[in-house]
Amino acid sequence: MLTRTAIYEGRVRDAREEEFFRRVRDELEPFWRRFPGVTAVRIQRVVSKDADARPIAMILEMDFPDQAALDACLASPIRPESHAATEAVMEMFDGRFYHLVSTGRTMSLVD
Structure with a gap:
């Protein structure tokens, strides 16, 4: 399995976080789910982080x-189409996004 990760580095402008994430859900997620070959899509909203x-x-x-x-x-x-929609949503964002491709494995700790 390969995972293509997009890191959205920066900040949502002017306390528009709820609008930004609503638009991600309503406008971008439908594109991401339609991509051929994709088996899972995960959107992670950062809620806390280390100070540095x-x-x-x-x-x-x-x-x-x-x-x-x-x-x-x-x-x-x-x-x-997805990229154009992303650019429209990114108008509320100060920063950049970039991609990484990784391979890995998951270890379940629950039986």
Whole structure:
């Protein structure tokens, strides 16, 4: 499994956090769920952090079974639409977003 992570580093402008996250839910999540090959989408809103941590407002994670599925997602005609919608929502955000691709494993601690 591969996870493509988007880190939204910065701050939501002028106490517009509720509007920002509502628009993420209503306008962006539908695109993310439609990408071909995606098996899971996680949106994480940062609620606390270490005092010296970078300002991260949100983390988006999308899981793919393999590189071919990730490549299909990146080549999808949905991507330009998603990017345009993201740019509109980002007008409320001071900062940047960038992507990482990782592989990993999950260890369940509950039986």
